[in-house]
Amino acid sequence: MTVLTEGNAKRRSGYALRPPASLTLICLFAALAGAALIALTVGAAGIPLARLPAALGLWGDAAAGPSLARDQLVLWSIRIPRIGAAAMIGALLAASGAIMQGLFRNPLADPALVGVSSGGALAAAAAIVFTDSQIGQNFRFMQHQLLPIAAFAGSLATTVILYSIASRSGRTSIAIFLLAGIAIAAIANAGIGLLVFIADDRQLRDITFWLLGSLSGATWPKLATLAPVLGLAAIACLSIARGLDVLVLGEAEAFHSGVDVERLKRISIVLVSAMTGVAVSVCGVVGFIGIVVPHLLRLVIGPAHRLLLPASMLLGAVLLVGADTLARTIVAPAEMPIGILTAAIGAPFFLAMLLRQRGLVSL
């Protein structure tokens, strides 16, 4: 008890008390395993924990009865790809938020908030309408590949425009950045609205799916798109971690400290765009994961990116697996779009952050 109050007093007076990195990562891995286990068992077709090993083909009585075949079907063709997609997308969104915040040196930056996701969604929606049109018909067979590429290109274009508007001679204005983000999101949403307007019924259904965000379309081929991007992103994250740390001093100071700032910015922008774009191409616009996760982690483990980025990936995965499980059970047998759920939780959180920072951030 004494230790606890002493710790609280220290934390309040500005001292940093941080758990060891290994403990943090182990706890997050355990949380992810727990979330995945719960997600496997609950849903429209419940699979009790006792039947899970047999259905997964691990152990247990293989001839458990009539429910086994149904369990296996539900698990392998619906639930596992969906949980996998939720985990990977959560990881991508949280880490891309952390990178963007490092790049702009501001904890309020988030790809979904400043229109990067909308830019990706606009390009993806355009790709849907295009592949369905007379001219684009020939490309229909490659829609699976085209959507992530289009979403990546849309996100990249948005991020580059945003960066060039917000930064002038090495200084980034966070006010201009956020306002430009709002304008760009508005333009992208207008474009999406236009596409909705001209789309026919089938296209409309596909596009609506992007607007609300849902993981119900997760399939094994989509996992195959997500996995390599996540793997490459994880490696790239480690290589830019130190640079992002030093960038907190400002671009000029980072250069003085020996960081190749231009290169770091290019890598970060491409990385954020690729991670956001591929996530958007699978599940549409899911906001606030990128802002909530890194912020919570910074409070506990500190801002050093070498740990923050992998920890963000893990906690982002935990959060989105949890949110998706909630989304598909809360109004069962119907399903709530996950974008609505994350916004309902994330937006008040964002407002709370703003209130806390009111004195510190000058726009």
Added chain:
Amino acid sequence: MTAILEAQSVSMVVGGATLVDGIDLCVAPGEMVAIVGPNGAGKSTLLRMLSGDLRPTRGQIRLKQRDIESYPPRLLAFHRAMLSQHVNVTFPFTVEEIVHMGAGDAGRAAAQRLVDAALGEVDLAHFSQRQLPTLSGGEQQRAHFARVLVQLACGEAQHGPGLLLLDEPTSSLDMRHQIDLVETAKRRAQNGTAVIAVLHDLNLAMRFADRIVLLHRGKLAVDGGRSDAITAETIRRIFEVDVKIDYTDAGVPFLLPQTMRPAAVQ
């Protein structure tokens, strides 16, 4: 000994305004140079060009006989360290983490020794686990100075005497820490580092610098030793202030502004 830094007729023109106009400057190892001048004289712009951060419109800057623009950032950081005027850290890094950033990818144990030594030198050892944004402006400035000292030490361990640039390093420090900081820089100079500091306080400049470079409207007005560079006449001409210059018992000049006219004091 050959110069560490040579600037040849360096100019900076931004949008038609000439901020720095044809300045020649040569700094040898072990030399401590103070750049002084009124607001807007081009001091900070000159320093940023000398650091390789800004590219001069005209002229050339050579660091250790090599064009400064030809250095990749990592290598440049080994040869010169720079403390900027305002560094605003938004994330809750601890003082120790910030100072560690100066060590780059040096070995863990060696870096820790340098960090501890630097924290001791700037009188912040007791604050090493504090989050930087919770410190006062002056304490933050000292933490950044410690970071720059670590960077300088890492570079000098591998490449010999380097260049230390300080842009108004004492602007938010109390009197004791102003003197501490300038003395620390002076010790580096005595060990062979070339030090260039933009200083506002002419007394600090005269007390510690070997050479004083006086800028006026982007041009080099005076470049000389501390007693011949600063005269009452030059101060009146450039700063538009009447001063009285006197000498301490040790023969160090100091200056007292004479603007408080008896009539104004009532």
